[in-house]
Amino acid sequence: MSYSSWFQAHGEKHKKIIEKLTYLSDDELIEYFRFDNMVKNEPDFCPLYAKNKKCHDNKELNCYFCACPNFRFKDDGFEQQEERTLFSTCGINSKDGSQYISDDAIHQNCAGCFVPHSESYVKKYFTRDWFEAMSKVNKN
Ligand code: SF4
Numbered sequence: 538m539s540y541s542s543w544f545q546a547h548g549e550k551h552k553k554i555i556e557k558l559t560y561l562s563d564d565e566l567i568e569y570f571r572f573d574n575m576v577k578n579e580p581d582f583c584p585l586y587a588k589n590k591k592c593h594d595n596k597e598l599n600c601y602f603c604a605c606p607n608f609r610f611k612d613d614g615f616e617q618q619e620e621r622t623l624f625s626t627c628g629i630n631s632k633d634g635s636q637y638i639s640d641d642a643i644h645q646n647c648a649g650c651f652v653p654h655s656e657s658y659v660k661k662y663f664t665r666d667w668f669e670a671m672s673k674v675n676k677n
Contacts, residue, residue, distance in 0.1 A: 540610040540625065544675055547604070550582055551667040567659050570601035598654050602670065605653035606662060607631065608645060611676040618643060628673060 558566055568574070576586045583600065585591065591598050607628040609615075614622035625645040627634040633650035636643050652658060664670050 539612045541612050541675060541677055544604075544610075544671070548667050548671065554579060554582070555665050555667070563663055563665075564660075566665070567599065567601055567656055567663065570599050570659075572598040572600055575600050593648070593651055593654060595651055595654065597656065599656050599659050600654070601659045602653040602662070604671075604674070605647060605650075606670050606674065607652065608647070608674050609676055610645075610674065613677075615676070 554569075555566070558569060561569060569578075572591055575582055576589055580586050583592075583603065592603075608625065609628050610625040612624075614624050615626065616623050621638065621641055621643050623643045625643075627645050627647070627650075629652075631647075631650045631652055633652070635646040635649060637646045662670060
């Protein structure tokens, strides 16, 4: 699956959840997206939910801003770095981010970064429109 197709499909899933929860306040909506609630009530939102597995081993994990407003991707790559193509980066150069480097590709590795998953971050950048929140992510 390309970055673009995942991005579009995930955004549509997010939108459907928001549309059925219009009766919730912003704070209630953010709480709804806590991992423990999402696993029970939105099993199709993330493939990890089926195994009750978190993408980040952190007690507080909010899934509202999965993937991350700071992620940047381009399906055909941003640039060539010697024999490798750079496909994704972090827009804020998070100190907790790193890179997956293979023989021919470089991808942003967010496994060690918790920036978009804390509720304080979600509240700071909150919008009910996921595509608006992620407006800088897709660089195609
Ligand atoms: S490294 Fe952190 S801030 Fe950067 S894109 Fe990944 S999750 Fe977002």
